Amino acid sequence: MYKMDIHLRSGHRQKKLDTTDNQKQFLNNLEDQFSCTRSSPRRQNGFDQQLFKTDETPVAVPVNGPPTPHRINMTRTDSEDSEKPNAGDNTNTSKIFYRESPSTVLDNVQNPAKKSLKKGRRKLNPNNTDGQGLLKMTANRTNHKLTDYFPVRRSVRKCKRTVLEEQQRDMENKVLCQVQDGLKIQEFIGKGRGIVTTREFRKGDFVVEYIGDLIDQNMAKKREAEYARDHSTGCYMYYFKHRNQQYCVDATPESDKLGRLVNHSRNGNLIARVIEVGSIPHLVLTAKDDVPRGVEVTYDYGDRSRESIRNHPWLAL
Amino acid sequence: MFEARLVQSAILKKVLEAIKDLLTEATFDCSDSGIQLQAMDNAHVSLVSLNLRSDGFDKYRCDRNLSMGMNLGNMTKIMKCAGAEDTVTMKAQDNADVVAFMFESKNQEKVSDYEMKLMNLDQEHLGIPETDYSCIVKMPSQEFARICRDLSQFGESMAISCTKEGVKFSSAGDIGSANIKLAQTANVDAEEEAVVIEMQEPVSLTFACRYLNSFTKATPLSAQVQLSMSADVPLVVEYKIGELGHIRYYLAPKIEDEDN
Incomplete structure (x- = not known):
């Protein structure tokens, strides 16, 4: 008759350890936590190793076989960038509050007889009968809690960790949904298609994913050789290294995805990051600074090799 | 400081x-x-x-x-x-x-x-949303205190029903039942003594007398009390404190228990 949930909350705090989120961050950031997720054999090429460490300084790339015009390499800066979320991983600050049920509360809500005794003492209800004989009108009604109606207000300020987790989750969602809004294709004289913003992006925002086939190094080599035969293909091979594993996203086939059309600039307004969604690495282009609407978005392809620059002078821009 | x-x-x-x-x-x-x-x-x-x-x-x-x-x-x-x-x-x-x-x-x-x-209290703060209430009853605070006191003799709960004509307070228990109807005051001479009802739609809600009686402890603060009600939201009982401010009490309504 007087049933009530006694999940009252008290000032007791309990630490909650969200292992999955922790892992995600770790996995995302620690390159040296190597675990091979791909079944294909991996072959380390000396020059590639060297290549992916390149930063601003041009490095001669020994190219063997038919040279592909250019390749996109992950620049070093992003790994520094992605290390940030790691900070404060061990200080888990999320807390759950439980409120113990004080016995008086229990008595009040569960035991009508006692309740009426209490009332007697308060002189509010001197002629009250005991709870057993309540009439129909009151018998099957229970007091509801105010917290069922009004939300408990928590501070809107979040700890850094929560903010980063939220950003991560948001970005994963956008990758999963292949979000590419706020962008449009525009033809540029001299360099062909490019991507222009149709809304503002804030610093750090997800802009677009570089979507293509995720392939390993061997496959990439084969495809590169294949593409090199036809000079009209251009190159959409994005090489990157994630947790010591060399990957390539091949976006050469024409598709409706916008990530592949973002042009190069050494001082681009986007920066590429690798994020892992469901243990598969994804290449995400995020805003390096606030990006106003109506401007072209670009990022650094990272290819500084003489060979590439000779073929594509714009890589030096 | x-x-x-x-x-x-x-x-x-x-x-x-x-x-x-x-x-x-x-x-x-x-x-x-x-x-x-x-x-x-x-x-x-x-x-x-x-x-x-x-x-x-x-x-x-x-x-x-x-x-x-x-x-x-x-x-x-x-x-x-x-x-x-x-x-x-x-x-x-x-x-x-x-x-x-x-x-x-x-x-x-x-x-x-x-x-x-002083004490360090770990208290929860509730966010109270802005609500347009279906019924707002203004009445003399003494009258309200009296009604709450009288009706709590009959039962633990009190129903407050508000229509355009007036507001009805009712309670029932072992000894019988009680009903108090207040009609809207026709001629408002002294605003504080009047019963004024602003109604969008009729409301009927049930509350625990015990809490209402506690609320009426604020009666000395103000000659007038304002009750704001809407279906399935907490009742607001407001007393003005002169020019200084106000005290508001919120009370969750009693709702039919589905188990019974």
């Missing part, structure tokens, strides 16, 4: 009387705009929201926001030490663990100082 001065200490006494029935301890949040207090009773069925505006005080200063957790029983003890005509000044340092009450008699002949230790 926090300092708030009221020429009439009686107001503070009455405020305390109005909340100490429901709350044993509460946090007074002091800011530039005034003093706020929001707290639920132990069972989380009702909520007290007190607002005292800074401009209503005779002197008010609050350099930094300050939350003072007080045991209301102890505060009552101190307030009882104040004479009816005394001026009261509340004072606290910025990171203080005590609050000081200073009572001054009318011609400054007697000055009494009391200090009370």
Whole structure:
């Protein structure tokens, strides 16, 4: 008759350890936590190793076989960038509050007889009968809690960790949904298609994913050789290294995805990051600074090799 | 530095009387705009929201926001030490663990100082949404107190039904039933004595008498009380505190238990 949930909350705090989120961050950031997720054999090429460490300084790339015009390499800066979320991983600050049920509360809500005794003492209800004989009108009604109606207000300020987790989750969602809004294709004289913003992006925002086939190094080599035969293909091979594993996203086939059309600039307004969604690495282009609407978005392809620059002078821009 | 001065200490006494029935301890949040207090009773069925505006005080200063957790029983003890005509000044340092009450008699002949230790209360704050209520009843606070007292003799719960014609309070129990109907006052001479109903749609809700009786402890603060109701949301019982602010009580309605 007087049933009530006694999940009252008290000032007791309990630490909650969200292992999955922790892992995600770790996995995302620690390159040296190597675990091979791909079944294909991996072959380390000396020059590639060297290549992916390149930063601003041009490095001669020994190219063997038919040279592909250019390749996109992950620049070093992003790994520094992605290390940030790691900070404060061990200080888990999320807390759950439980409120113990004080016995008086229990008595009040569960035991009508006692309740009426209490009332007697308060002189509010001197002629009250005991709870057993309540009439129909009151018998099957229970007091509801105010917290069922009004939300408990928590501070809107979040700890850094929560903010980063939220950003991560948001970005994963956008990758999963292949979000590419706020962008449009525009033809540029001299360099062909490019991507222009149709809304503002804030610093750090997800802009677009570089979507293509995720392939390993061997496959990439084969495809590169294949593409090199036809000079009209251009190159959409994005090489990157994630947790010591060399990957390539091949976006050469024409598709409706916008990530592949973002042009190069050494001082681009986007920066590429690798994020892992469901243990598969994804290449995400995020805003390096606030990006106003109506401007072209670009990022650094990272290819500084003489060979590439000779073929594509714009890589030096 | 926090300092708030009221020429009439009686107001503070009455405020305390109005909340100490429901709350044993509460946090007074002091800011530039005034003093706020929001707290639920132990069972989380009702909520007290007190607002005292800074401009209503005779002197008010609050350099930094300050939350003072007080045991209301102890505060009552101190307030009882104040004479009816005394001026009261509340004072606290910025990171203080005590609050000081200073009572001054009318011609400054007697000055009494009391200090009370503050408490660190871990209380939940509720976000109360802006609501357009279906029915707003204004009536004499004495009348409301009387009705609550009378009806609580018959049962634990009281139904409040509001229509355009008037408002009906009813209760039933072992000894029988009780119904009190108040019609809207036709000619409003004195606003405080009138029953005024603003109604969008009729409402009927049931509440625990026990809490309503506790709310009526605020009756000395104001001659008029305002009841705001909408279907399936908490009732608001509001008493104005002169020019100083208001005290609002929120009470969750009783709802049919589906298990029975």
